[in-house]
Amino acid sequence: MTQSRLQFLQRSKASKEIMKSIKNTLLCTALVLAFGVPALAATDLPSGKSKSTGREFKRSAPETIAPRFDDQEYKELTVQVVYQVLLAEVALKRGKAEFASQAYADLAVRTRDPAILARATEVAGYARRYDLILDLARLWLQVEPASKRAQQVLVGVMIMSNQFDGLAPQLIQMLEADKEALPGNLLALNRMFARSQDRQAVLQLIIKVCAPFLDRPEAHYAIAVAASAAGDHTRALVETRRAIELRPDWEAVALLEAQLIAQKSSTEAIASLQRFVEHHPQAREVQLYLARALVGEKRYGEAKAQFERLLLANPNNPDVVFPVAILALQENDRTLAETQLKHLVTLDIPDKSAAYFYLGQLAEEGKRADEALAAYRQVGQGEHYLPAQIRSAGILNNQGKLDEARRQLRDAAAQNPSSRVQLSIAEAALLRDAKQTETALALLDQELGTQPEQPELLYESALLAEKLGRLEIMESRLRKLLELQPENAQAYNALGYAFADRNIRLPEARQLIEKALQLAPNDPFILDSMAWVLYRQSDLEGALALLQRALALRSDPEIAAHTGEVLWMLGRKDEAQRTLREAHKKDPANEVLKEAIRRFLP
Incomplete structure (x- = not known):
């Protein structure tokens, strides 16, 4: 066979059609998605006549693995090409991707056939031979310079292997080739480099790629996003503002500008959003972001007004109704x-x-118990399920249905084993409130039998033991909890307060509560405990200062009762009585407060 005849066969249409019938999914899907070029489907493959055979053909779908030849096509191909294609495909089917990729690469280099080059790059992808893909893609572009797929493969593998040198011209060429899709493709640039760790290199590349398109706001936006990711705050703001100049009503740019400004001043960021909304009152996304930013700054009145304006225009939008x-x-x-x-x-x-859940709370606060129960029953699995079950049980208990309340909690625990501890503690709380403290402790002891080192069970059962006067049990469980959680401020506080309340082991009580204060210096209950130790040690002024600080942090009836007692002991009886009366109006059922009133109010 002459050399010219062999070259003809290597370029033959039959060869191309056969190779294009092989599975043809593009390797670099990230790039394809970015530029909106879909993978070939069976319907994308045109039919026609083979120039070499004159026969009608229809290209097969990408799922086809091995090429099929008829007698005439066999005549148009060398035995070696056919043999090597079949050998590579069989190897690939048997999981020998490395062998298949090498066989195809060798064949592609020898034949320089675009169809074989396409299949070779794909098979190299299965073998994770990105070095091979890079060489093959470059050869493919030499053979077929106008091939978009070859460009996509080359760019894709360069991105995947972080080879940015020489990438800009390829990307620019691809962007210029599709003017209609240019805005979207510019916006997609940063997504192509999402996995790259070298954000500075990405920024410099995107600056180069966008240079021919700076009359487009999308180009400035792309640079701004890259600059922000690279930590170049100044460049990001400059590019964002250039994009706004070119497209003043673009909400995405207004949001990006606000996010950049917020890194230095949330107040200025809110002001920038307000200016945008003033000029573009229909900008719903910016209005939503503005309202949420106002909430974040606890400017609730302004946020509410903003949401209400949104509500007028969007009365059925959940993103507006719920906030x-x-x-x-x-x-x-x-x-x-x-x-x-x-x-x-x-x-x-x-x-x-x-x-x-919130409807249930509102009904509960409005003393509409049945309505609250009905709402809580509608709460499904998720973050509100557990509190809904506990609140429902509380309502039933208040109605005198303790057994039904306990049954509800136990049923919920059976259906949600991961919440069993919290539900058991809630059941014990119902029993405690019903003056069945022994039964409550027995319930938690039963749970501790299966989970002896469960922190919440240790803590709650220790408090119940203290209430029953079983100090040894209380102390042993709190000590065990502190072994498991040496930084548990509440455990130190509970143990120290139990001693101080009984006026025993006061130096140890003070040491324990001082440790708790180191861990949680602004906890009002720990401040109250420390004050009570000082009171027991006759430091009344020091105790009062801590109690007043605690009461300012939290209006709690027991803190108020302690404050009233210390004021009384200091001889400030009018202040003591006023403090106790005001607290009693808010919490008339609190036992500690009622005892203080019995002792100090005439």
Whole structure:
């Protein structure tokens, strides 16, 4: 066979059609997605006539593994090409990707056939031979310079292997080739380099790639995103503002600018959003972001007003309705909150549990027990399920249905084993409130039998033991808890306060509570405990200072009772009586407070 005849066979149409019938999924999917070029499907493969055989053909789908030849096509191919293709495909099918990739690479280099080069790069991808893909893709572009797929493969493997040198011209060429998709492709640039750790290198590359397109706002946006990722705050802001100049109503750029400004000043970021909304009152996404930013800064009144404006334009948008309801709760506007939550559960949203939970709370606070129970029953699995079950049990207990309340908690524990500890503790709390402290402790002891080192069970059972006067049990469990959690401030505090309350082991009590204060210096209950130690040690002024600080942090009836007692002992009886009366109005059922009132109020 002559050399010219062999070259003809290597370039033959039959060869190309056969190779293009092989599985043809593009290796570099990230790049394809970025530029919107879909992988070939069976319907994308055109039919026609083979120039070498004159026969009708229809290209097979990408799932085809091995090429199929008819008699005429065999005549148009060398035996070696056919043999090597079949050998590589059989090897690939048997999991020998490395052998297959090497066989195809050898064949591609010898034939320089675009179809074989395409298949060779794909098989090299299965073998993770990115070095081979790079060489093959470069050869493919030499043979077929206009091939978009060859460009995509080359760019994709360069990105995957972080070889940025020489990449910019290839990307620019691809961007220029599709003017219609240019804006979207510019915006997709940063996604292509999401896995790269060298953010500075990515920034420099994107600056080069965007240089021919700086009349487009998307180019400046792409540079801004890359600059922000690279920590170049100044460049990011400059590029963002250039993008806004070119496209003043672009919400995405306004949001990016606010995010960049917020790194230095949340107040200035909010101001920038407010200016944008003032000029573009229909910018819903920016309005939503602004409202949430106001919430983040605890500017609840302004946030509520912003959400209410959004609500007028978007009355059925859950992203607006729910925040309005939560802000109304924050502002203690129960009527608005309940109205919006009831509307929210009529909308098509995937999970209504949060809405039903808050509706249950509102009904419970409004003394509408049956309505609250009905709402809590609608709360499904998730973060609100456990508190809904516990609150439901509390309502039943208040109705005198302790057995039913306990049964509900036990049923919930059976269905949710991961929440068994919390539900058991809740059941013990019901029993304690019902003056069945012995039964409550027995319940937690039973749970500790299967989980002897469970921290919450140790803590709660220790408190119950203390209430029953079983100090040895209390102390042993709290000591065990401190072995497991040496930084548990509440355990130190509970043990120290138990001693101080009984006026025993005061130096040790003080040491324990001082340790608790080191761990949680602004905890009002630990401050109260420390004050009680000082009171027992006759430091009344020191005790009062700590109690007043604790009461300012939290209006708690027991802290108020202790404050009243210390004031009384200091001879400031009018202040003591006033403190106790004010606390009694808020918590008339508290036992510690009632005892203080019995002792100090006439």
